[in-house]
Amino acid sequence: MVQAVPSQQRGILLSEAALRQVLFLRDRQGKDLCLRVGVRQGGCSGMSYLMDFEDPSKIRSDDEVYDYDGFKIVCDRKSMLYLYGLMLDYSDAMIGGGFQFTNPNANQTCGCGKSFGV
Incomplete structure (x- = not known):
């Protein structure tokens, strides 16, 4: 059983608007899912963000898990090195709307906001 980190020690933070949207999108899937957040090599600034729903049965023992009132955000430890405090x-908004990532570890970001460099 994977233990979720208490709310005051979350390494990935969600605004109320982001949590509402993620829960809305999850509910449209029609099943209980968690949100996996991570990074990969690529993008115009060197690394790009990953974000997708995942079945909770795929949470690994070495994943970081953050609980938002029963909804879990999951991140592998390697990605957490780049995302802690995200x-x-x-x-x-019609222009520039969608999910925005504010990463305190990034020393550069691209114009689209979906990739970063460290």
Whole structure:
């Protein structure tokens, strides 16, 4: 059984707007899913963000798990080196809307906000 980190020690933070949107998208899937957040090599700034729903049965013992009132955000430890302190926000603005990543570890970001460099 994987233990979730208490709310005051979350390494990945969600704004209320982001949490509402993630829960809305999850509910459209029609099943209980967690959100996996990570990074991969690539993107115009060197690394790009990954974010996708995943079945909770795929949570590994070495994953970091953060609980938001029963909804879990999961991140592998390697990605957490680049994402610790990340704030995920959401805007429904017609221009520039969608999920926004504010990463305190990034020393450069691209114009689209979906990739970064460290």
